[in-house]
Amino acid sequence: MxxxxxxxxxxxxxxxxxxxxxxxxxxxxxxxxxxxxxxxxxxxxxxxxxxxxxxxxxxxxxxxxxxxxxxxxxxxxxxxxxxxxxxxxxxxxxxxxxxxxxxxxxxxxxxxxxxxxxxxxxxxxxxxxxxxxxxxxxxxxxxxxxxxxxxxxxxxxxxxxxxxxxxxxxxxxxxxxxxxxxxxxxxxxxxxxxxxxxxxxxxxxxxxxxxxxxxxxxxxxxxxxxxxxxxxxxxxxxxxxxxxxxxxxxxxxxxxxxxxxxxxxxxxxxxxxxxxxxxxxxxxxxxPAQPVPAVGTDSAQAAVQETVQAILDQDMRRLIELMDPAELQVMHDAGEVIIESAGAGEPSGAKLLELETTETTVRGHTAVQLKRAVIEADGSRGTIERDGDCLVATEDGGAPQRLCSADLLDSIGDAGDPTLERLAPRIAQALFDVQVVTNEVDGKHYFSPGQTMISLFGSALGVLEPQDITALLDSAN
Known part of the structure; x- marks a missing residue:
């Protein structure tokens, strides 16, 4: 950078x-x-x-x-x-x-x-x-x-x-x-x-x-x-x-x-x-008289892991600390009011113990994608891993359970439109390919909500092809 x-x-x-x-x-x-x-x-x-x-x-x-x-x-x-x-x-x-x-x-x-x-x-x-x-x-x-x-x-x-x-x-x-x-x-x-x-x-x-x-x-x-x-x-x-x-x-x-x-x-x-x-x-x-300081992490993966944990803990202060100050300094400057308005949340009790990701560069920022995560909740530990177009969840002592893009399609049911049915597998795949974008400021890494949403938006459009637009318009007419 x-x-x-x-x-x-x-x-x-x-x-x-x-x-x-x-x-x-x-x-x-x-x-x-x-x-x-x-x-x-x-x-x-x-x-x-x-x-x-x-x-x-x-x-x-x-x-x-x-x-x-x-x-x-x-x-x-x-x-x-x-x-x-x-x-x-x-x-x-x-x-x-x-x-x-x-x-x-x-x-x-x-x-x-x-x-x-x-x-x-x-x-x-x-x-x-x-x-x-x-x-x-x-x-x-x-x-x-x-x-x-x-x-x-x-x-x-x-x-x-x-x-x-x-x-x-x-x-x-x-x-x-x-x-x-x-x-x-x-x-x-x-x-x-x-x-x-x-x-x-x-x-x-x-x-x-x-x-x-x-x-x-x-x-x-x-x-x-x-x-x-x-x-x-x-x-x-x-x-x-x-x-x-x-x-x-x-x-x-x-x-x-x-x-x-x-x-x-x-x-x-x-x-x-x-x-x-x-x-x-x-x-x-x-x-507020004083802003909530930006407190980043030493790596992009750590920024994502701590952001997820802050959400699980309902810790608004830590969530604001981790927000990209280049993008959302306003959140830091208004942070004390936001924290007071949010009140004391009820932590979920879940802990993200381990997180492994695949890193790519998106518009000059580091984006991470889930590879493997270990979560502990209610005294039980489980692992979630990415396997192609599937997520495999395994609880300690239990059998692996797979959630694949095809399962998402089954839950949607019959779309009633052949074009939408043809696009559905690609849309489901885009959901599995979610990237979380981070930004590095002064050697520290932060979660970038705006850049993450841009990536989600681009991924949603990216699964379409020109012939898909033509088919959708012909169907609408």
Whole structure:
């Protein structure tokens, strides 16, 4: 591994891009992380963090349509109207996610990382707004936190590469999903909250947010477009939506909050921290005074083994300690609140005594796959081993029991579709080929939830072939 960037207060930096990382889109849809107490599902992330419940983190449906009829700007609400409860997530979060998806179309490469920072927290937001207004999505993506952008880069690469391989998108496709403009954006720098030396919550007090979302002219191949849209493609780009910041303030009772994080001496806009900040406020909590430190292991295999054991023990503190600080420093910084919200879990009593894995390199990270594990529970010890497309479980003194991909197919039953039945064995095999991805930071190894989800996503698409897509579309039609 090359030496990591030092993330000035944002943990231990993020690793430089390794050969094979590919293009780096801005910051788009992120794979899921499980559930994280008090945060809820965060827009653009996919699955929520482990244990997370609460904050939904998505814009309220009424916002794009504006305030109630007759209520605009400084005008009072109509008679009998009662203000809605505080919104759980700002539209800015969703718009930054759209930016990331749109930015992914332009292949933001690694050399942009660290080149788009600003001298102040507010300047990072203003530069992002300026780049969006000029539709300079490459520069706009560089204003987002480099570590978060790197994760999105890999997710975008996997998605586009697989869609091109499956003959859904044309080669060298640029995948844009909309545009966003921030007009006359006003930031009250005097009201900014200095959470820590490296974390500031900006207050957006005025302006407009104009977004236009949709698939527009996606670069589908002719073969796919003809089968998927036999009657011709219907334009899917929505009409522009304008949101007045003043209307949002009138509804929520406070300015929009947008986090800036300092990395390597420069400030970047952070979607992770913005979502976490709203999650904390929704739960009535404050940012903890001290983060939960990152405490890694000496090997990738040990990082996975200790992560599994922390889950078995319901040990939220150890689980956070083992999370990749380059990818999820926000989990460390909000860790004490997460731990308190999770409460004292009930350990399973199971112990992962031994773990043997097969290691491979995935996008510059070390990925491990189960080879053999020894587990002890309720005074009994058992072994699980990988044998081709089967898992063999043997309890001390007992006969081996095999679980194979064919057994999974039997449990699914008749799919009723010959194409799905033909794909089922490959899908089952992909489940057996799960890889857990780790990351090395400052010589220590950590569990990488985001990279693991990207690998799972890529594996699921990887079992398909172009003729499978054709057959599925023909079956649907």
């Amino acid at each position: 090359p030496p990591p960037y030092q993330g000035g207060g944002y943990g231990q930096g993020y690793p430089q891009q390794q050969p094979g990382y590919g293009q780096q889109p801005g910051y788009g849809q992120q794979p899921g992380y499980g559930q994280q107490p008090g945060y809820g599902q965060q827009p653009g992330y996919g699955q929520p963090y482990p244990g997370q419940q609460g904050y939904a983190g998505q814009p309220t449906a009424t916002l794009p349509g504006g305030p109630p009829p007759g209520w605009g700007g400084a005008q009072p609400p109509p008679p009998g109207y009662s203000a809605p409860p505080r919104r759980r997530g700002p539209i800015v979060i969703a718009i930054v996610a759209v930016l990331a998806l749109a930015g992914g179309a332009f292949g933001v490469v690694t050399w942009l990382s660290g080149r788009g920072g600003a001298d102040t927290p507010a300047a990072a937001v203003q530069l992002l707004a300026q780049d969006l207004n000029s539709q300079n999505l490459i520069d706009a993506a560089s204003r987002l936190h480099p570590g978060e952008a790197q994760l999105a880069a890999d997710a975008g690469d996997v998605l586009v590469d697989e869609l091109v391989r499956l003959n859904i998108l044309k080669p060298n496709a640029e995948l844009g999903l909309g545009t966003v403009e921030f007009k006359d954006l006003q930031i009250d720098e005097a009201a900014a909250e200095q959470v820590r030396d490296d974390l500031v919550i900006n207050k957006v007090t005025g302006g407009q947010i104009v977004s236009q979302q949709g698939f527009g002219d996606l670069p589908f191949t002719e073969e796919f477009a003809q089968r998927a849209f036999p009657n011709g493609m219907v334009p899917t780009t929505n009409a522009p939506t304008t949101v007045n910041v003043s209307d949002i303030i009138a509804q929520t009772g406070e300015p929009l909050r947008l986090a800036s994080v300092r990395v390597g001496g420069e400030w970047y806009v952070s979607l992770f921290y913005t979502a976490a900040d709203y999650g904390l406020r929704e739960s009535g909590a404050q940012w």
